[in-house]
Amino acid sequence: MAKTVGLLLAGLVACYGLNWFLAEFIEVVYVDYLNLIGIAIVLAVGLNVINGLTGQFSLGHAGFMAIGAFVAGLVSIQLTYGEMSSGPLELAGLGTFLLSLLLAGLAAAVLGVVVGAPALRLKGDYLAIATLGFAEITRILLTAQDSLGGPTGIKRIPKMPLLPGTGAWDGGTSVFWIFLVVFTIVLFSARLQRSTYGRALIAIRENELAAETMGVRAARMKVMAFVYGAFFAGIAGGLYAHYQHSVRPDDFTSIRSIEVVVMLVLGGLGSITGAVLGAVAVTLVPQLLRPLEEQLQVNGLSMVVYALLLILMMIFRPQGIFGQRELSLKLFRRILPGGRK
């Protein structure tokens, strides 16, 4: 417990340092990539608990993110401006910002229960289709909501609050906040994995009947996994909303859900390290391909590249880059000469 507080404080300081460093030395374009990677990591590491650890095939992660984005956006607009009006973009107060993220996570978590419940009955492809459907319904309902701006969504979402010493920079404090969440979810997920809950989730994945017969309440555990993943996806959505200052329902199409699954499959389902790596790769691929797309005047090259990557992966390394292993100190010790076995 004391260690947890210490670790979170260390994470806080590290994220502040990163934010400061980038503000001093790095161009804002690259910071944009970094932030998108951070948000992708939160999505992927969260989904890894559902798809990787528990072995469920959820294909609706964008739905949780959408709810989080809209809830955080609306809450902070309400608390900052009092109404949706035009005017300059403002900063969210620290309390408003944190509250908006918390509510974003909780709203998504509630939806996680709703979506997790059918997971008790549906398996494999059926669950994938049901969750995909849920995410699409969420998006369509949001689009149909005129009070939420319909297809154009909500705008003027207040910026993330400043911290002492991070004022005069376009990137603001986005890196700090986003990576603080990245740090937290990676820490918590690693701990989840190495606990009685993690073993129970893996047991469900490995052999659900045996797990249940050994007393693992599979239904409860699956809902827990969905709630965990959804909560962080909601927060990722909230961060995204504050970062982009505006969100549209179409920011959360099923393509985004599929991307998150691709991140996991590329990195190695069940591995946090793999999820992080997959998030980096899948976020960067379209950015790297953009010049080529412009030159050739074709759109959607990145989709082709994902497909190719996945096919190559299935042929040469079906377990993903990391398989189920984790990059950890232990692994380093094994690799280093003279290290313990």
Place this chain on the structure above:
Amino acid sequence: MTALLATENLTIRFGGLTAVDGFNLAIEPGDLFGLIGPNGAGKTTVFNMITGVYLPTEGSVHFDGKLVNGLQPAQVAALGVSRTFQNIRLFDELSVLENAMTGAHQHAKINLFDSLLRTARHYREEQRQRDRAYELLTFMGLEDRAGLPAKQLPYGHRRKLEIARALATEPKLICLDEPAAGMNTGEKAELSALIRKIRDELKVTVLLIEHDMKLVMGICEKIQVLDYGKTIALGTPQEIQNNPKVIEAYLGGE
């Protein structure tokens, strides 16, 4: 003495097939009870109904005086019934130790936040599970393999690990489904001794399905014989061996 496990008129139909038909069973605390019968007699199906995997079409299962029908497998496990599987069902990607620890999961008195925040309660629970799992692995002679992924375990050891995992649930009754299948003579002798120790030292009542007659006759005090879903005999090993109906069922079956 009231029965620990009692089934009454237990019946299940799969489409047109009546796999178990009016099956009555009474197991007293401390029994080492054998359930035998030719292939397809319905023995595994009985286990599945006792452990909440299948819902009986008719009849009832009572454990410790409580009605088991309609409970989920995890609820039955919580009552104190555990089992192994004829077709081994281990958690392959978990280590041998972790497999056994999973059996102890149901007694965890912590919540998710304890584990996420690494409270003292979390560490205590991990310690409890690890100690208990290790004890049971030692009991089954698997302590040297604790760190190995379960999928790398040789066949005979896999069956033993299933028993260790089932014992980690702290059951009152353990149902073993052909634990000696695939073992050689030496391993079988060792297993016989272990099954006896489970009952005598761990004080767990044992219900055993086994095709190896020498093993069953050697350790069980009571045996019930099933054929085509129906009980055809119940008695001591002596009585069963001399029962013409049993001899007929086995000779006629093959």
